[in-house]
Amino acid sequence: MENQSRRSALKAMSAVAIGTTLPHDQEDNSGGGTQEKPFVIREAAGRFDELYHIMGFVLSLKVSGKDTNEQLSMYFGTYKKNDGPPLHVHYKQDEQFYIVEGEILFQVGAERYTLKSGDTIYLPRNVPHTFLVLSETARLFFQINPSGKTEAFFKKLSELGPTASMDEVQKLHLAHDLSIVGPTLKV
Numbered sequence: 001m002e003n004q005s006r007r008s009a010l011k012a013m014s015a016v017a018i019g020t021t022l023p024h025d026q027e028d029n030s031g032g033g034t035q036e037k038p039f040v041i042r043e044a045a046g047r048f049d050e051l052y053h054i055m056g057f058v059l060s061l062k063v064s065g066k067d068t069n070e071q072l073s074m075y076f077g078t079y080k081k082n083d084g085p086p087l088h089v090h091y092k093q094d095e096q097f098y099i100v101e102g103e104i105l106f107q108v109g110a111e112r113y114t115l116k117s118g119d120t121i122y123l124p125r126n127v128p129h130t131f132l133v134l135s136e137t138a139r140l141f142f143q144i145n146p147s148g149k150t151e152a153f154f155k156k157l158s159e160l161g162p163t164a165s166m167d168e169v170q171k172l173h174l175a176h177d178l179s180i181v182g183p184t185l186k187v
Contacts, residue, residue, distance in 0.1 A: 035067035052158040065147025087182030102138025132185040149176040
């Protein structure tokens with residue numbers, strides 16, 4: 001069943017990615033940065049060994065912007081109850097989340113949505129959003145289009161550690177085309 005969930009997640013993410021690629025007559029086929037060979041990243045691993053420990057949860061990079069000519073990055077996250085980021089906005093990227101396991105409350109603008117295993121949500125750029133894990137644990141894939149500065153952001157955020165001040169965290173967000181605009185989500 002777990003493999004079926006992964007297949008469904010990858011199909012959903014691929015459909016979104018296909019919808020965001022350039023038409024063939026506008027593609028850059030120079031191969032500059034686009035991965036031309038398939039690769040496999042195991043569940044506990046990250047592409048280029050990139051694992052990020054952020055605010056108590058773990059993210060692993062699965063597909064890098066380096067693989068896709070910066071068209072997208074894909075991540076896998078494992079979370080515990082009450083995990084979630086502060087309300088924030090991406091100025092240059094859209095996000096898509098696919099829930100592999102668990103129950104998560106998302107806030108997108110003024111709207112709230114409760115998602116469960118198998119559900120997908122699309123978060124457009126320039127719309128504040130956050131989420132809160134409601135179940136004991138949760139696992140999800142998420143994709144960012146285009147990649148932008150996201151990989152560098154997660155790496156730097158992971159390096160800040162749990163004792164970083166909110167001012168330090170906000171400066172990091174701003175340097176990577178994001179901004180914290182509110183607190184973490186509460187039920």
